[in-house]
Amino acid sequence: MSSTNLDTVKNAKKTPHQPQPYAELGMKDDEYARVREILGRRPTSAELAIYSVMWSEHCSYKSSRAHLKQFSEKAPATDVLLVGMGENAGVVDVGDGWAVTFKIESHNHPSYVEPYQGAATGVGGIVRDILTMGARPVAVMDSLRFGRLDAPDTHRVLPGVVAGIAGYGNCLGLPNVGGEVYFDDSYAGNPLVNALCVGVMRADGIKLAKADGPGNKVVLFGARTGGDGIGGASVLASATFESEGGTKRPSVQVGDPFAEKVLIECCLEIFAADLVVGIQDLGAAGLSCATTELAAAGTGGMDVDLDLAPLRDPTLRPEEILMSESQERMMAVVTPRHLDAFMAVCAKWDVTATVIGTVTDTGRLRMRWHGEQIVDLPPRSAAHEGPVYERPIERPYDQDALIEHDGHDLPRPRNGSELRATLLRLAASSNLADKSWITDQYDRFVMGNTVLAQPEDAGMIRLDESTTRGVALSTDGNARYTRLDPYAGAQLALAEAYRNVASTGARPLAVTNCLNFGSPEDPSVMWQFTEAVRGLADGCQVLGVPVTGGNVSFYNQTGATPILPTPVIGVLGVIDDVTRRTPQAFRTDGALVYLLGDTLDEFGGSEWQHVAHGYLGGRPPAVDLAREQLLADILINASRDGLIDSAHDLAEGGLAQALAESCLRGGAGVRVILPEDADPFVALFSESTGRAIVSVPRSEEIRFTDMCTARRLPFARIGVIDLLVPNLEVQGQFSVQLRELRSAWSSTIPAQFE
């Protein structure tokens, strides 16, 4: 490049009035003015690139940060948190010197533009976050939302997203052990792809993203930098698709899972030999983010020769190199003493590694391009001191009407045959139907530590073959509940994930979250967001499970219409002995089926309301976190003491759907006798929370019921498992052969895509 085109620091000082395209890069007038104030001059174009991406909503959390503080302020007292929020991912102590790190992150917009690559690089990005903490990634899961199952664009987006997750995750050798898939019109132009990864390490092996020690070397390693995803962070994540005019729609990043697999093994070998001072992955905002964050967290300064960065496309300008979101790249800080050993490990794995800079104590991030100074800024100003907005908040005008019209007069099934039809219709509905067409495209066996995988209540992974210790993970989110009451909706998602983890026998320990909402510039969306954050923070405080990290995704909307507010909550639990895990399937002939918890007439936001009447109104089921804790205690103790041999939480579709799933999972029939005083419809389809069904071997019945009685958990014996008669029978109401039920449940999704 001719140096005449290069915007150097010297040039910037000489030409203070040169117009700059900050608005096109998504910066507001006052944000640009603030950059000028920080620098005492106009930024160079390279500096403008850095600030524009670092101060984007995606990287700076400028609309959410003021609210997310609650997760720290209300954090419950806990001694399990080794690394809290703010790092690449939180780290949880799971005992015996083991630590686990986990996080969920969105890749929504890229997955709409280019479903395969968008979803694939979503997996790649979250895996690198986990790797960066010093952990071996050991499992992934995905929380997905699409438009209506039969919508034409769903047929474009879903197969691509699923193939992308499979293509990338399978090639990394990470088992996919859970997640969720939901369909709703509101996601038709804006699918949600939230990817979660969990990693395992020894507690003394934690790595942090900081550039300490003047004179230490800054090494860029992994894939070469290309032109993919340029501007992705600031433009893709901050503007909606419908906006007209000059918004550039940059290419989505392209993933190379093989490069990432090799990078994982290379990094783990580097960690094992203790060769790095600090490490950071390159994700959104690429080199801009890695350099400013590493420098800001460390001694405070860094000198970088940007022209040394290995390129895939030699014509890239320095601004583009700084903004590129090319995948499978990492940056490490290495002492001169360890540099040769570091480079030798990279060479062993054929990973390109290049020293591009040095740590300094100047307090400045300085970059040169062929010897000329093009960046000279205080790194904290870009990484941590971006704008913070208190966006206007207003309760949506239709919120009261939505709650008031609660659908109590919607016609309900009146007899056994109508109840039977409702069961089959719900089981075959898109949200409750069998998802194995999707999940059978994911490898769940690799690594040999998968104890439970989808469709179990939670995924469970043994930490290592040397131990019986394991972790369980579940993600949940119910957007219709959240639309009706965002405070309760976030807590309901938390409660369900918590309950799912406990159903497998694991004790819930910590929380991650991915908050998917519309535009923060819409006051009613901002109301939904702030209510959900408050609900989640309060809920975590009561349940004693801290938020360890997460991700906010705004601007999920089509035109002016936002998606349903969708907080997706991930809960991680620990189990001492994975051989004690409780599966979902009915499997023991003659075992007794117990329903735990209380059932009320609660149909606001229910699957029945949605499927049978296309209706949404009323209040979501009441939240009772104390009850959730009690139920979890019972489920965990019963698992540990061998009192139950199956457990399944009750959620969408209520008792009927849970019974259907446990029957189908085990290929076992059940005879159900509903409590005498119960309204059969309410008993079968209400979505009251804090409930689960368990099967209890007859030999353990007294011990189990004694425990429930002592702890004052309501319980009711509702049936018996019958391995010989493959029917789901509700006495006095109806009976369905499992063959018919399975056919209804399992043919919905394949019928759309085969």
Place this chain on the structure above:
Amino acid sequence: MSVRVGVVTFPGSLDDRDAARAVRIAGAESVSLWHGDPSLHDVDAVVLPGGFSYGDYLRCGAIARFAPVMEAVVAAAADGLPVLGICNGFQVLCESHLLPGALIRNDHRKFVCKEQALRIENTSTRWTSEYRESQEIVIPIKNGEGGYVADERTLDELEANGRVVARYVDGNPNGSYRDIAGICNEAGNVVGLMPHPEHAVEALTGPGTDGLGFFLSLAGVAAA
């Protein structure tokens, strides 16, 4: 002295640690072999594990075939060394011409991961002697390009000489000709198998322990 079984790691191998674990659970000693090292380190048998060697961006196994370690494997296989290629390893064996035929994209064009029933058709190979003739087993299958194809004459030869080691039952998961899940060479020391026995060696983490027989079959190999 226990049997020493080498497990090769190519860049992009995924099931190498699973294969090593299976070897250990079967009572043998596992030895890591590196793709760039032409020595087999005096092992008594070799497993080429599943995964995506070198990314498999060309044809599956097409680049792994040229790894230095494969020269040694091909030579030793000719001398009777037991070699088991699982999934990607099967693809590498076909690309190396240790086994006939090829593995192509699944007929339904999706990756498939499920518990799969197989019938063991040949129990006289070095890797299947622990099984009963026609024994049905269930082990995981997981592949994107697992459709076994060969010309009619090759298929007839394989059938005639008992070289179809395992066949899919209760449904063909990938469009393999004649439901073939695994084959062996004429001598029976080289076996290629698309499903994954190494993922069925512990009841806790697999569909059962039906896969263990492949690794237990090696007992006595060192003495032989």
